[in-house]
Amino acid sequence: xxxxxxxxxxxxxxxxxxxYAGTALAQKDGGVLxxxxxxxxxxxxxxxxxxxxxxxxxxxxFNNLVMYRQDVAKNxxxxxxxxxxxxxxxxGDGTELTFKLRQxxxxxxxxxxxxxxxKCTWDLVLGNSxxxxxxxxxxxxxxxxxxxxxxxxxxxxFHLKRPQPAFVALLASGYSPVYPCHVPPKKMRTxxxxxxxxxxxxxxxxxxxxxxxxxxxxxxxxxxxxxxxWTIIKSRSTRxxxxxxxxxxxxxNVDVTIPLLKDIKSQAPNAVCELVTTNVSANxxxxxxxxxxxxxxxxxxxVLTIDRQAFIDILGHGEYQRGGAMMPPPSGVxxxxxxxxxxxxxxxxxxEANRAEARKIMEGLGYGPDNRLKIKVSTRNIAVxxxxxxxxxxxxxxxxxxxxxxxxxxxxxxxxxxxxDYMVGMNLTGAGVDDPDANFYxxxxxxxxxxxTGYCKEEMEALFEKQxxxxxxxxxxxxxxxxxxxxxxxxxxxxxxxxxxxxxWQPYVKGFVTHVNSIYNNWRLEDVWLDK
Amino acid sequence: xxxxxxxxxxxxxxxxxxxSIIIFVLLRLMPGNIADIMFDSAGFVDPEEKANIERELxxxxxIPVQYFEWIRGLIVWDLGFSYVSEMPVVDELQPRIPITxxxxxxxxxxxxxxxxxLGVISAVRQNSAMDYILRCISLSGLSLPSFWLxxxxxxxxxxxxxxxxxxxxxxxxxxxxxLLYSIPAAAVGFRSSALIMRLxxxxxxxxxxxxxxxxxxxxxxxxxxxxxxxxxxNAVLPVTTIIGIEAAFLIGGLIIxxxxxxxxxxxxxxxEAILMRDYPIVQNLVMLIALVTVxxxxxxxxxxAVLDPRIKYAD
Numbered sequence: 001x002x003x004x005x006x007x008x009x010x011x012x013x014x015x016x017x018x019x020y021a022g023t024a025l026a027q028k029d030g031g032v033l034x035x036x037x038x039x040x041x042x043x044x045x046x047x048x049x050x051x052x053x054x055x056x057x058x059x060x061x062f063n064n065l066v067m068y069r070q071d072v073a074k075n076x077x078x079x080x081x082x083x084x085x086x087x088x089x090x091x092g093d094g095t096e097l098t099f100k101l102r103q104x105x106x107x108x109x110x111x112x113x114x115x116x117x118x119k120c121t122w123d124l125v126l127g128n129s130x131x132x133x134x135x136x137x138x139x140x141x142x143x144x145x146x147x148x149x150x151x152x153x154x155x156x157x158f159h160l161k162r163p164q165p166a167f168v169a170l171l172a173s174g175y176s177p178v179y180p181c182h183v184p185p186k187k188m189r190t191x192x193x194x195x196x197x198x199x200x201x202x203x204x205x206x207x208x209x210x211x212x213x214x215x216x217x218x219x220x221x222x223x224x225x226x227x228x229x230w231t232i233i234k235s236r237s238t239r240x241x242x243x244x245x246x247x248x249x250x251x252x253n254v255d256v257t258i259p260l261l262k263d264i265k266s267q268a269p270n271a272v273c274e275l276v277t278t279n280v281s282a283n284x285x286x287x288x289x290x291x292x293x294x295x296x297x298x299x300x301x302x303v304l305t306i307d308r309q310a311f312i313d314i315l316g317h318g319e320y321q322r323g324g325a326m327m328p329p330p331s332g333v334x335x336x337x338x339x340x341x342x343x344x345x346x347x348x349x350x351x352e353a354n355r356a357e358a359r360k361i362m363e364g365l366g367y368g369p370d371n372r373l374k375i376k377v378s379t380r381n382i383a384v385x386x387x388x389x390x391x392x393x394x395x396x397x398x399x400x401x402x403x404x405x406x407x408x409x410x411x412x413x414x415x416x417x418x419x420x421d422y423m424v425g426m427n428l429t430g431a432g433v434d435d436p437d438a439n440f441y442x443x444x445x446x447x448x449x450x451x452x453t454g455y456c457k458e459e460m461e462a463l464f465e466k467q468x469x470x471x472x473x474x475x476x477x478x479x480x481x482x483x484x485x486x487x488x489x490x491x492x493x494x495x496x497x498x499x500x501x502x503x504x505w506q507p508y509v510k511g512f513v514t515h516v517n518s519i520y521n522n523w524r525l526e527d528v529w530l531d532k
Numbered sequence: 533x534x535x536x537x538x539x540x541x542x543x544x545x546x547x548x549x550x551x552s553i554i555i556f557v558l559l560r561l562m563p564g565n566i567a568d569i570m571f572d573s574a575g576f577v578d579p580e581e582k583a584n585i586e587r588e589l590x591x592x593x594x595i596p597v598q599y600f601e602w603i604r605g606l607i608v609w610d611l612g613f614s615y616v617s618e619m620p621v622v623d624e625l626q627p628r629i630p631i632t633x634x635x636x637x638x639x640x641x642x643x644x645x646x647x648x649x650l651g652v653i654s655a656v657r658q659n660s661a662m663d664y665i666l667r668c669i670s671l672s673g674l675s676l677p678s679f680w681l682x683x684x685x686x687x688x689x690x691x692x693x694x695x696x697x698x699x700x701x702x703x704x705x706x707x708x709x710x711l712l713y714s715i716p717a718a719a720v721g722f723r724s725s726a727l728i729m730r731l732x733x734x735x736x737x738x739x740x741x742x743x744x745x746x747x748x749x750x751x752x753x754x755x756x757x758x759x760x761x762x763x764x765x766n767a768v769l770p771v772t773t774i775i776g777i778e779a780a781f782l783i784g785g786l787i788i789x790x791x792x793x794x795x796x797x798x799x800x801x802x803x804e805a806i807l808m809r810d811y812p813i814v815q816n817l818v819m820l821i822a823l824v825t826v827x828x829x830x831x832x833x834x835x836x837a838v839l840d841p842r843i844k845y846a847d
Contacts, residue, residue, distance in 0.1 A: 040804070042573035042616075050575040134585060137574035190618050205617050205624065206804055207796045231700060233794045234804075238698060241686050242794075245696040267690075411807055415568030418577040449576035 031530035034249045036239040037230040040205045043189035050137040055174045056253040059523035062177030062194035068521045080172045094163030101154040105218045108199045115150035120181035140448045163469045169435040174520040197223035197526040224529035244268045254501035258317045261502040273504040277331040280430040284494045299491035303346040304358035305399045320497040324484035331516040336481045345489045358399045367400040379426040381407035389426035417452045434517040440464045455492040551822040566809040612812040632797030636782045638717035643724035651732025673726025682719045682792040698794040716793040720785045724778045735767040776832035780825040
């Protein structure tokens with residue numbers, strides 16, 4: 001390197017350092033970050049829930065072994081950083097993942113964190129321990145996990161049944177905190193204890209959830225906040241008005257819909273709002289056990305009649321995205337690119353041609369203008385579910401299917417779907433991790449509890465396994481597109497659109513980064529500070 | 533009188549026993565099971581884990597056993613644990629009851645404070661401009677849904693005052709508390725005051741056409757004396773009944789108001805508990821509401837005798 005280049009590099013280095021130091025110096029400690037929350041979290045035990053109502057407020061109580069970088073918007077294998085683990089390594093055949101753990105870390109009650117806690121946590125998730133979780137929604141993530149062994153207090157090894165390079169991605173999710181061995185599951189639901197930057201203070205149903213700074217946090221200088229508080233406000237109008245009035249520093253996790261975003265921008269022009277992709281998708285679920293939906297042709301006709309752009313324009317003001325099971329690019333890592341997507345049946349933008357083909361299929365099955373198929377379209381009785389269901393019913397009419405809207409009380413929805421007590425349904429699915437290992441095994445794999453349609457094909461199981469074991473991520477991506485195409489064409493759970501929602505905060509809130517391919521992984525809040 | 537009171541008291545107990553059976557049975561007839569609902573936040577239902585939860589909550593017991601267990605608990609003041617929060621029911625309800633009680637009392641106070649005198653004015657100045665204005669106001673009070681009125685109030689505050697009068701933290705003193713509750717109380721009391729006003733007006737008009745009012749006027753009694761001493765005292769009897777009924781109905785009105793103003797009272801809490809099928813909370817809370825309603829009815833009946841000396845309760 002010549003002198004001018006060295007000088008330039010030195011200058012750049014100094015400038016970067018100065019910039020970094022400037023940022024670091026500018027961070028202010030103190031203050032309590034005030035959020036509103038849309039409803040009482042069902043519990044404080046992240047491992048037992050599958051909702052951001054729990055993850056968002058409670059993620060700061062815990063640490064993971066590894067986590068997604070909080071300051072990088074797009075989660076990927078490249079943005080995974082150590083947390084309670086100082087480092088990790090794979091054995092030669094990719095079946096053992098060993099974590100070297102941090103020393104001197106304490107639980108909020110003062111007890112030391114050790115490798116035994118790591119073992120306990122995943123024994124609990126696997127259902128291998130005596131204390132049991134009441135609910136275990138992510139058991140399917142770990143179907144490849146054989147056991148966890150420890151080597152002293154500061155080393156834990158995950159033994160896998162077969163290689164799974166993306167296993168570490170599952171551990172980086174906000175859904176994968178480490179629990180203490182000495183605290184029973186019941187207490188973790190009501191008053192959780194972790195090693196994280198914030199300690200749980202109190203939860204009052206319909207009132208608030210409060211957290212205070214962990215003064216003994218093992219990351220020096222963090223967190224910056226004295227605490228964070230979530231006031232529970234069920235009425236969406238009230239909570240948005242309260243944010244506009246300045247009562248809150250930040251809205252709940254992507255709680256602001258596109259029309260509401262317009263209101264906030266006009267009434268609180270100083271608020272910082274980001275419209276982000278959420279990795280939550282609206283999809284059609286068809287009970288494949290019941291005739292005539294056990295016939296793949298009927299399902300194919302239903303897929304062909306869907307006009308995705310109509311959903312996107314009506315419900316998403318043109319902002320929602322079309323895609324498959326995996327979140328589409330640029331926000332998603334694994335989704336089918338637009339040119340590939342056009343080759344998938346039902347994604348051809350010529351809706352009339354698709355519908356003509358669908359009508360032909362239905363006529364071949366004996367349906368027609370004088371013999372229409374009458375069905376019930378079930379959905380959860382809340383607007384984000386109900387509105388697309390109404391549009392779907394309209395689209396089905398084009399292929400001789402008369403749908404009747406069957407609204408289900410929101411708290412009974414999953415029970416009804418799990419019982420397969422429905423014909424056709426409109427559903428929303430949120431992905432905790434933007435990785436096919438989480439998505440495919442959770443939603444499309446044989447026997448998974450969240451595989452609502454009961455889709456199960458040996459051929460697809462083999463493909464799921466194949467992609468999961470691939471080390472070349474570019475090659476893996478190509479296989480995933482093929483799998484996704486097949487899932488859409490099989491009407492396993494046809495994706496209609498991927499949702500975008502907004503997160504808003506007051507201009508003095510600093511250090512918060514919204515993630516664009518998961519709403520579950522950016523709530524540690526240890527880097528957030530208030531410029532007041 | 534004392535025999536009447538004893539009889540009414542026994543009837544009250546019988547009513548409450550009947551209520552307890554109705555509440556208990558209706559809750560169990562509602563579609564949806566607490567274990568299923570608890571699984572909703574996990575996005576699936578595992579039959580084995582569901583059975584464990586049902587066992588843990590005692591829901592695997594026969595229905596009569598569950599009922600008598602609840603009644604036994606009520607008698608010894610052991611209300612059980614909330615299925616959702618896993619906290620004792622008493623701890624969940626105790627802080628919320630006074631909030632709703634204060635809000636309800638303030639709403640009732642506002643509705644009587646405005647409804648009664650404005651009803652009298654409207655009647656006394658029948659067919660005047662004032663009467664028309666007051667009748668318009670009372671009609672709007674009856675036709676405006678309280679949730680809409682509440683939202684309008686909030687929007688107006690945000691737009692013009694830059695603040696929002698919702699419950700954020702417990703008030704520090706009585707004055708703050710009064711300020712905090714007065715706006716939601718006015719929102720919910722508006723409908724009741726309109727009702728009271730219209731009833732007072734029609735009742736007053738009817739009384740003012742009676743012979744004894746004419747006699748009082750011919751004796752030279754002043755307008756005030758006729759209106760307030762002779763007419764109002766007789767006109768207020770049906771109004772008292774309505775006030776009693778409105779007090780019982782307030783809990784319904786408060787559900788919306790507590791939700792919109794984010795007040796952590798029992799009315800909003802009850803709805804949440806029903807949605808979650810949190811049986812211990814719902815059963816005990818509805819029993820409490822039934823008890824309050826029965827007591828208010830009893831008090832109203834007693835008040836008749838005080839307001840109208842012609843009414844006597846035979847022993």
